Amino acid sequence: MSAADVTTPSRRDGVPRPRRALPSTRLLRSELRLIGGRRRNQAGLAVLAVVPVIMAVAVKLSDPTPAGDGPDFFSSITANGLFVPLAALSVEIAMFLPLAMSMLAGDSIAGEANIGTLRYLLTVPVHRTRLLAVKYFSLCLGAIWGVCAVAIPGAVVGVALFGTGPMVTLSGDQIGFASALWRVVLVMLYLSAGLAALGAVGLFISTLTEQPIAAAIALMIFTIVSWIADSVPQLGWLHPWLVVDHWLAFGDLLRNPMAWGNVVQGLLVDGGYAAVFCLAAWARFSAKDITS
Amino acid sequence: MNVFTEHPVARWAVPTLAVALLGTGAAVANHSASADPSLPHRTAAQLLVDVQQARLAGLSGTVVQTSNLGLPELPGVGGGAGPGGGSSSLTSMVSGTHTWRLWSAGPQQTRLALIGSLGESDVVRNGKDVWVWSSKDKTATHLTLPADEAPKTRSAPRPTDVPRTPQEAADQALSALSRTTSVTTSGTAVVAGRSAYELVLRPKDKDTLVAQVRISVDARRHVPLRVQVFSTKAANPAFQVGFSQVSFAKPDASRFTFNPPPGTKVTQSQLGDHTPSPKDSKEAQKAAQGVRTVGSGWSTVVLASLPAQATAGGAGGSSAGPASSLQGVLRALPRASGSWGSGHVLKGTLFSAVVTDDGHVAIGAVRPQALYAALAAR
Structure with missing residues (x-):
């Protein structure tokens, strides 16, 4: 990982550079190769992708489910294949996708510290802040990756088994396939933003410890405690501040016309979490003594 | 950066500052909703006349209803589904917070949608046809109103007498008015980003649990935007229904047509036969x-x-x-x-x-x- 070319050359020679070079993506590419190359991450993606396939095949093989039973959107799957990714996302957003984020976040700093590669990474003449930014950016890409791993196989299997009929929105209207596909993409982006905000919390936790398992479990505990707090009505004042509270607002994108209030609120909360916890991770990481 | 290298602990000031900024930002965003705009004074009687004479081509918006009636949790009544809560079932509105979307182009054309976390219940009225749709059970009920009963608006089956729109709630409160109540106007408020007059009803009776009822009336359109009922037991409203967002443009006519989607269990019911x-x-x-x-x-x-x-x-x-x-x-x-x-x-x-x-x-x-x-x- 010789990254001498990553730094901007010194300007002591007094010759002004005509144009600032684009920031090198070498560090990011190396990070993404690391994330994508890990066997456990590939296995995790496969598990995420299996759930919608199981749902779709089970619905196809069995009798039509009575309406109102099973997970949300379950009974709508037979009408439109695009409900497969939506049903799978609504099932996996509670536990599986945060678990995937926990794995990635645990590996990002604590994992490197644990196997002793973090200090080598820091010998590269790259500022710690930049390293952290690259780590967080790749976590955000990981969030999109995870959501795609659920939604794309789900959409492919769903369309293959149940076709591309008009989609029934929650308001009871029907919309065409292209419009429905667009809404699924919006839902995917919205959920990715929520997971990316969770990733910022994970990044901060990851700078606190050298044990990736501990960091992953801590983020999972954070998620579960948030869900529990979100379901206790006596903590109503806290709910708007919980990162998980607005995740299920993705349903608002499936109404006709779309209701943006809760979605925008959710994105603001996501942005707040990302900003605060990235800054906390920076405060911790850039002053930290790297001992391993 | 020098400060940070010499005093590493000072770095923690940055995230702390971010939390403080976000907190105050949210507080300011909430607080601006109670800032007093300067409007010419109007008496209670003038306001009531304004309300009676308000004529609107159309109305749409989001209505938030909060109730804190001190009722015990009723099984099957307050039931939110899973984490996130927010049931879209029409019977769940007795307690907690509920969000409605409302479209109206006169009493003959209205649509109400109760927003649940991953579901929705709609009541659509278009002339004599009333549809009640539930996305959770994929059922639709079609009611045909008798022709002569047309002025009776919103006669869709309703499980409770809790008012659903600010207009409805204001009508109920005003009809309860009598010599027992002192009616005053008290300053102004901002509801859903619009300036509004506040009509305050105070029971003269000292025995009642109702401390006051505040009705916010839009300063320009004279439509009730919010109704709050205060209890003598608490400082926060025990019941509140109001717009969080409102528009006075006439909604698209397609909002009021409902065709039950395929796969829906449709129940036909003649309201005239039933009563x-x-x-x-x-x-x-x-x-x-x-x-x-x-x-x-x-x-x-x-x-x-x-x-x-x-x-x-x-x-x-x-x-x-x-x-x-x-x-x-x-x-x-x-x-x-x-x-x-x-x-x-x-x-x-x-x-x-x-x-x-x-x-x-x-x-x-x-x-x-x-x-x-x-x-x-x-």
């Missing part, structure tokens, strides 16, 4: 005979006796669950006894209720002691 059924009216008459009122104005107490088999039917008029679950709730209420007998007491923020062991019910917007007195004098 004058002789059996129903006989039962209603029988029930009405047992109902008496004691006192007047805000501290009126309603006394009734329950038919033995229909404990679920009479209590509060909002019973949706099966009788057994309601009796379970009843048993969970605290017991009280005195010269009036003994029974279960419900102490709500806006009303109290007593169900005696020998099948009598007393309900009123008063403290339980007043109910005991009414029962003892029975």
